Amino acid sequence: MQPDWVSGPKLRAERLFADYGGAPVVKDLTAEIPAGEITAIVGANASGKSTLLRALARLLRPSQGTVYLDGADICCLPTRSVATRVGLLSQSPRVPDGVLVEDLVRRGRYPHQRFFCTWSKTDDQAVERALNLTGLAELRGRAVDELSGGQRQRAWIAMALAQDAPMMLLDEPTTFLDIAHQVEMLDLLARLNRTENRTVVMVLHDLNQACRYASHIVALTSGRIEAAGRPSEVVTADLIQRVFGLKVSVVSCPVTRTPLCIPYRYIY
Numbered sequence: 001m002q003p004d005w006v007s008g009p010k011l012r013a014e015r016l017f018a019d020y021g022g023a024p025v026v027k028d029l030t031a032e033i034p035a036g037e038i039t040a041i042v043g044a045n046a047s048g049k050s051t052l053l054r055a056l057a058r059l060l061r062p063s064q065g066t067v068y069l070d071g072a073d074i075c076c077l078p079t080r081s082v083a084t085r086v087g088l089l090s091q092s093p094r095v096p097d098g099v100l101v102e103d104l105v106r107r108g109r110y111p112h113q114r115f116f117c118t119w120s121k122t123d124d125q126a127v128e129r130a131l132n133l134t135g136l137a138e139l140r141g142r143a144v145d146e147l148s149g150g151q152r153q154r155a156w157i158a159m160a161l162a163q164d165a166p167m168m169l170l171d172e173p174t175t176f177l178d179i180a181h182q183v184e185m186l187d188l189l190a191r192l193n194r195t196e197n198r199t200v201v202m203v204l205h206d207l208n209q210a211c212r213y214a215s216h217i218v219a220l221t222s223g224r225i226e227a228a229g230r231p232s233e234v235v236t237a238d239l240i241q242r243v244f245g246l247k248v249s250v251v252s253c254p255v256t257r258t259p260l261c262i263p264y265r266y267i268y
Contacts, residue, residue, distance in 0.1 A: 008199035016065035040214035048223035083111035087165035102140035108162030130161035149176030
């Protein structure tokens with residue numbers, strides 16, 4: 001079962017301010033998420049990456065400004081309408097003790113359920129496909145809290161995949177994964193983007209992975225956009241110095257030809 005999306009949802013933030021009851025974390029930010037592409041949000045710690053993602057997903061109501069989903073204020077749309085178009089993987093999600101992997105993944109199908117409608121073959125297919133794509137089919141009967149950190153992360157990603165939304169927002173999807181599983185997971189997201197036109201927005205700490213997998217980069221500094229655009233156009237040594245305070249040399253990756261940031265050594 002592979003949905004045939006001609007074009008993904010259109011997501012835009014306009015004059016956005018977001019906070020947690022105190023000083024603004026995201027400040028007067030305007031950004032457009034390119035439909036059908038992979039966008040990586042990068043920046044130093046406490047730069048507002050996760051806050052921006054939460055606002056885009058409607059988990060956090062802006063104090064000022066608006067997030068538009070297909071031209072409508074996302075905060076005014078029905079929850080089910082948003083959930084069928086936008087899937088979210090939060091940072092460090094929690095699940096009650098004893099919940100099985102398959103049960104967690106099945107929760108991704110809730111936005112597609114209707115009153116008086118039974119679980120369908122389409123739901124079964126979506127869950128099975130998500131388990132297979134994430135390599136969890138053999139662990140479906142295990143309790144999520146018994147899994148390793150990397151396996152748990154894959155279970156949450158499987159739930160997001162089962163939701164079958166044309167746009168996926170992921171907050172640090174490679175957390176807890178070793179390097180092999182990081183590449184495997186990012187390759188999967190790239191494949192979903194390429195073959196199914198899924199729009200992917202993800203917060204990443206690894207700038208080189210962001211450059212390798214994303215076609216659009218949003219670099220934040222203190223809750224504002226420092227630069228946005230294609231990695232080859234915006235990722236420069238000067239940008240890294242401004243955003244991270246780190247002196248680097250930016251070269252072309254010998255494998256992907258995308259920008260590769262190599263930090264200078266300070267201790268010899």
